[in-house]
Amino acid sequence: MMKKKNWWQEAVVYQVYPMSFQDSDGDGIGDIGGLTQRLPYIKRLGADVIWLNPIYCSPNKDNGYDISDYRNIQPTYGTMAQYDEMLATAHKLGLKIMMDLVVNHTSDQHEWFIESKKSKDNPYRDYYIWHDPVDGQAPNNWGSFFSGSAWKFDEATGQYYLHLFADVQPDLNWENPVVRNEVWDLMKFWLDKGIDGFRMDVINLISKEAGLPDIPKPDNAIYADATAVANGPRLNEFLQEMNSKVLSHYDVMTVGEMPGATPEKAQEYTNLSGNELNMVFQFEHVALTPNPDERLTKWNDEKIKLTDLKASLSKWQLGLDGKGWNSLYWNNHDQPRAVSRFATDDPKYRVKAAKMLATTLHMLQGTPYIYQGEEIGMTNVKFDDISQYEDIETLNAYQQFVLEDKIVDKETMMRYFATMSRDHARTPMQWSTEENAGFTTGKPWFNLNPNYTDINVEASLEDDDSVFYYYQRLIQLRHESELIVYGSYEAIDPEDNEVFAYRRHYNGQTLLVLSNFTDRDVVRDYGQRNAKQCLISNYDDDQSDQLRPYETKVFLFQ
Incomplete structure (x- = not known):
């Protein structure tokens, strides 16, 4: 049980990738004016916080994660006056704004x-x-x-x-106290404007091993895996200094993106004394199908085994319970679409599958994050040629592994991209059946997913049984239930490769969550017939032992 309850533990976050969210001026690029226009939609969903991906001045070699000026708005997104208006409007609606903080590296144009x-x-x-x-x-x-x-x-x-990322993204030297003070100043600049927190990009890379020694690498690898340099020797010290100098003076929410973090490390970074960060983004559950050829790392098209997924999420639920705090997510701007990756985007089952994934995640302990379009069940896009991709990571991988090193053939690599490219998250938001999905009146900066004629916000809002309204119900349940927010976690049948089942316990109450990850009928008896009630289900409120394809049910026991 948590010693202290904080607003950010009870919040639900909606992530906006501004370039692809809503264009307001017809130039084909999403902008601040478009976000302001859509704030009532996010409020209607029920989210409490908006995490806004970078909108600072940038050459856009890595879609805004190469920052050339931390204190000014990228002109294509609008002006600082428009930003201030958006922030004020959000606050009037009861929405908080969390900005992206990218300070492991800058742009080479800074x-x-x-x-x-x-x-x-x-x-x-x-x-x-x-x-x-x-x-x-x-x-x-x-x-x-x-x-x-x-x-x-x-x-x-x-x-x-x-440069741990692109060569146009040189790493800052955090050993230099002047650099750290520059970061504290730019953080205060935004916090003094009234923002409500920071999502910190790859923040556990800021401390490097003294002397920058070689790191182990597989014999067949060309270079050592960059995740091996994460969680450096001074990371806790730097985060505690950040907290002491800046964060402790504001009532804000912080989440650190931390590739390669473990639950043990995350206990330090999100400790309940509150002297570092509130929570971490870890990557274990979204990296469960690495390619057997270690040179290709993430590039693969294998489906994730449910037993592996359960083991990963359970490890983090148990590891941080009462010691730290989890962030809960299926996808974001760097990950493929959740329903395509973890379940199915087959039109026959897509809606059921999207609801099932939502339930499985939102009933866990931690703060849930919804990536734009997830709440209507947006899917991966089907591209045929490398020329249709835009993401620098995808293009670099094609150049190196297909054209230069000839490790893999074009057809295989295109299959991998169809499963794992970051571009799946970056196709424009699907608002309606209008031209360009209602995203822009101009030429979109990036390809639309052609299925926007079937999957869009307008259709979702007109359908009482849509994924959108299901997310709305899940958020409402979380807002009403301390059991869902704070309850401890108990795994059930970890070797079951068809059903993800778990319990939550809090103040004498128990929650039972059952999710069928298959397209088949299965039967599981965990005493659900004796439950006080079925809180939510993506079929009907059925307390039988049967689970239909992609069915999910949540039961309350008292």
């Missing part, structure tokens, strides 16, 4: 890096991580998350700089 590159004795040189060549090569064997080496040579000064 004034700090432009200065840093000028000479070895420039005052900004130590804002970034520069290193002499070692035997004429890169300083170590680290690989970039976006393929290739994590180092780029600068001819002008004869040194390499570190």
Whole structure:
């Protein structure tokens, strides 16, 4: 049981990827004006907080995660005056705004890096991580998350700089206290405007091992996996300093994106004394089907085994109960669409499957996150050619693994992309059957999913049995039930590869959650016939032992 109850534990978050959400000026790119226009829709869903992906000035080499100016709005998104209006409107509606904080790296177009590159004795040189060549090569064997080496040579000064992501995203040097103070200042700039928190991009990469040593890599790998540099030796110290200097002075929500984190580490970062962060985004459950060829890492098209999924989620539920706090999510701007990945987007079962996934997640302990379009059951898009993709990670992988190293053939790689590319999350929001799905009156910046004529907000709002209204009910249940928010977790039959079943316990009450992850009828008896009531189901309120295809049921016992 939690010692203290906080507003962010009882909140539900709706993630907005602004470029693809709603365009208000006809240039084909989503913007702040479009978000303001759609705030009542998010309020109608029942969400409490909007997590807004980066809207700062950026060359957009990585869709806004390469920031060139932290204190100004990207002109294609609008103006600071429009931002202030959006923030005020959200607050009037009772919605909170959580901004993206991207401070492991900047854009190479940021004034700090432009200065840093000028000479070895420039005052900004130590804002970034520069290193002499070692035997004429890169300083170590680290690989970039976006393929290739994590180092780029600068001819002008004869040194390499570190970039754990694209070479246009140089890593900041957090060992430099001046850099940390710059970050504290930019955080205060936004918090003083009245924002309600930060989602912190890859925040557990900010501390690097002293001396930047080589890290182990498989024999067949070209570079070492960048996740091996996560959770560095000074990470807790840096987060505690951030909390002491900034976060503790505001009543805000914080979530740290942390690839490679474990429940044990997350207990430190989200400890209940509140001296670091509120919660973490971990990646274990969305990385359960790595390619057997370790050079290809995430690129695969294998379906996730339910037993593996259950083991991962259960581990985190049990690991943080009473010690920290979980963030709950199926998908986001970096992940494929949930219903396509974890269940089925077959039109016959898509609606049932989307509701089943929603129930399975929202009944867990933690703060749920809904990615735009998830609440209407949006699916992966079907692309035929690499030219239809936009994401830098996808394009780099194709270049390296298909064209250069010839590790995999084109057809196989296209199958992998059809399952795992980040672009599936970035097709424009499907508002209606109008041209361009009601997203824009201009030419969309990115391809629409053709199924918008069938899957869209307008149709969802007109259908009492839609995925949207089901999410609305789930959110309402969470808002009304401390059992759902704070209850402890008990796994049931972890080796069952058809049904995800678990219980929640709190103050003498018990919740039983049953979810059929198959397209077949199955039978499971966990005493549901003796329940006080069925709280929610995606078929009808049935307390029998039968679970129909993708059926989910939640029972309350007292």
